[in-house]
Every structure is written in C-alpha cells, then in structure tokens.
Amino acid sequence: MAQPRVKTWVKEVLTFADLNAEFNNILNNARDVVSPLTDTLEMNGNALVLDADDDTSIVASTDDQIDITIGGVLIYTITASTFDFNGKRLDLDADADSSLRETADDVLALELQGFDAFIFDGDVGSPVNGLTFKSSSTGTYPSITAQGTDTDIGLNFVMKGAGNFDIDGGTGAILINAKELVLDDDLDTSITCDTDDRIDIRSQAFDFLKLDGSVVDPVNGMTIAATATGVPATITAHGENPAGINLVPNGAEAIYIDGGKLAGKCFNNSMSWNPGGGSVADGSSVSTAITMTGAVLGDFAIVSTNSTDYTSSTEVNLTAHVSAADEATIVLYNNSGGAFTPGSDTYYVRVLSLA
Numbered sequence: 001m002a003q004p005r006v007k008t009w010v011k012e013v014l015t016f017a018d019l020n021a022e023f024n025n026i027l028n029n030a031r032d033v034v035s036p037l038t039d040t041l042e043m044n045g046n047a048l049v050l051d052a053d054d055d056t057s058i059v060a061s062t063d064d065q066i067d068i069t070i071g072g073v074l075i076y077t078i079t080a081s082t083f084d085f086n087g088k089r090l091d092l093d094a095d096a097d098s099s100l101r102e103t104a105d106d107v108l109a110l111e112l113q114g115f116d117a118f119i120f121d122g123d124v125g126s127p128v129n130g131l132t133f134k135s136s137s138t139g140t141y142p143s144i145t146a147q148g149t150d151t152d153i154g155l156n157f158v159m160k161g162a163g164n165f166d167i168d169g170g171t172g173a174i175l176i177n178a179k180e181l182v183l184d185d186d187l188d189t190s191i192t193c194d195t196d197d198r199i200d201i202r203s204q205a206f207d208f209l210k211l212d213g214s215v216v217d218p219v220n221g222m223t224i225a226a227t228a229t230g231v232p233a234t235i236t237a238h239g240e241n242p243a244g245i246n247l248v249p250n251g252a253e254a255i256y257i258d259g260g261k262l263a264g265k266c267f268n269n270s271m272s273w274n275p276g277g278g279s280v281a282d283g284s285s286v287s288t289a290i291t292m293t294g295a296v297l298g299d300f301a302i303v304s305t306n307s308t309d310y311t312s313s314t315e316v317n318l319t320a321h322v323s324a325a326d327e328a329t330i331v332l333y334n335n336s337g338g339a340f341t342p343g344s345d346t347y348y349v350r351v352l353s354l355a
Helices: 018-029 032-036
Strands: 057-062 065-070 074-078 099-104 109-113 113-123 127-134 143-146 189-193 197-202 206-212 222-224 234-240 254-258 260-263 267-274 287-292 300-305 318-325 327-334 345-352
Touching: 143 197, 267 287
Parallel strands: none
Antiparallel strands: 057 065, 065 074, 099 109, 109 113, 127 143, 189 197, 197 206, 222 234, 254 260, 267 345, 287 327, 300 318, 300 345, 318 327
C-alpha cells in the first residue's frame, strides 16, 4: 500500500527532524509511494523498462500498437487485430518440445516431442485453394474438404517413397464417389465406376474389363481364382445352387477356347409335333421344319423332347440339322423293327452358330 505521511501537521513549530523524516520516507520507500496507484499511470508513448541494462521493455511504439523488446530485439508486436510473433516459436508445454512455429516463410510447423509432426505449407505462388478440417456431430464423419476459388478442387494425397495410402490401418474403405482412380503416369490406366454398380478397368484408355453388378437384387456372381502348379485357373459361378455361366460374344462373333472357335451365337426354339400323325412305320422317317431365326447352313443343330417313348427303343433316331437360313429340320427315323407311335409332344431345337 502507499506509504503514509510520517506526521500530520497542526499549528506548531516545524523542526529539521520533521523535515528529515518526510524526505526519508520518500527515498527509502519509493515503490510504496506509487503502489497501489490511485489513478491512471500515463506512459505517454514512453517505454516501460523492465531490466537493469535497459534492453527489455514494453512500449506503445505507435498509436494502438504495443512492442515487446527482449534483449534489445523486438520479439512481439500487438495490435487490436494481430499478435505478431516475428518468426518466434510458441512453446506449448513445460519441457519446450511441443511448439508452434514458422519453419520457413509461409510454412507453419506443429512440433510434438521435438519432432515436426504436422507441417502446414502455404508457400505457393498466388494460393487460391486450401483445406477445411471439419468436426462432426454424433453419427456423422468428420471431414477434410478442399476449399478455395476454383470450381472443381481435388485432394492430392502424396505418400513418401514407397508408402501406402491406408484407411483405418488398412481395413477401412476408400470412397471414390464415382471419380476415376488413375494408376499410371500418362493417365490412361484407371479404375472407375462410370455408371451405378458397374466398375470399369481401363488400360491405354480402353475399357479393358467391365464388372457389371447393376442387375436388380443380385444373387449370383463370378469367382476368378488363381491355382497351384498343374491346375487350370478357374472362373466359377457362385450364388444360387445350381448357377450357370453365360458367355455373351459382342455382335455376331464367336466364343473361343485357347484360340480355337468353340461356338458363336446360340438360337433356341420349340414346337409341338405329332410325328407321322401318331405312327411311324418301320424303316421309314418323318420330318418337320422349325423356325430358327439367325441360323445359317453349316451351323450345328440338336433336338430333344420330354417324351419317354424314345427311351424304350435304341433303334429310333431323333436328329436335327439346319436346312436353310433361319430354319432347321427335325427328323425321326424308325429302325426298331415295328411301328413307332410316339404321339404328340413338345420338341426343343438348339442351333450353335460358328459364323
């Protein structure tokens, strides 16, 4: 508290002892004379010097600006809108190994345990794009979002050396969101989902392989399996039991196995037929034509029926052949030794095109 006067004067004789006591009070207790202040201490632009050698001070160097000088070096500048560290580090913990500092012009480093764990690099000419790190509410993912003045802004994740890009330690999913995953330097080999539920694998800018899962309520698929030495690699249907495999050539082309043509398109049709009007004599044959649109002469043709009459004799032959464009002929030949009476039934014809 402020030092009180030694003596309160009344009407009396002033002695030299009284005067000495008054001045000694000021000289020996200078701090107490001004502490606590009873009014504003006006520095009027002058420095408040804090150490004995006069090189550490606080001063309002200009209107509305405070400069803090330590060791004769301007360290901090404070205004109404800024706190300028002048390139100095901001230590955040007691052992001074976690800090925030500018490692180079426009490059900010967050140091943890003495290591620059995070570096924020804005040292680019005329920057217009950056990142927004966004927290989220319950049930919503936090996000890293590109922001800036460009209309379309991507995110560039750059690994160091041969490092990988992992999500959740390598067990999570990477959401591409219908964008292209480019795999090579000249940007012509990629994986993309160009339509919903269909994956395209491109090589040399060509749709090399399409994986189409756009069917409604899929239950069947394909397994492409590598194998051990001496065992053929396999393409296996999986899903329902049984599940077939449908090989579909493009246009009028064929199906090949090991470079050899196996078959082209397959044409199917059926008809009701009563061979011979109900009876076919021994040693004779009967035939009927069936429409097979797309078939040409030279294609393979096979025929079958649900009738059990054909199983009773091995000497009754049922064949089919392409007899003209878009037409096949079913032939029944009876060599059983007696009349054959199959009756009316449904006959199924399949043509395999090699064109």
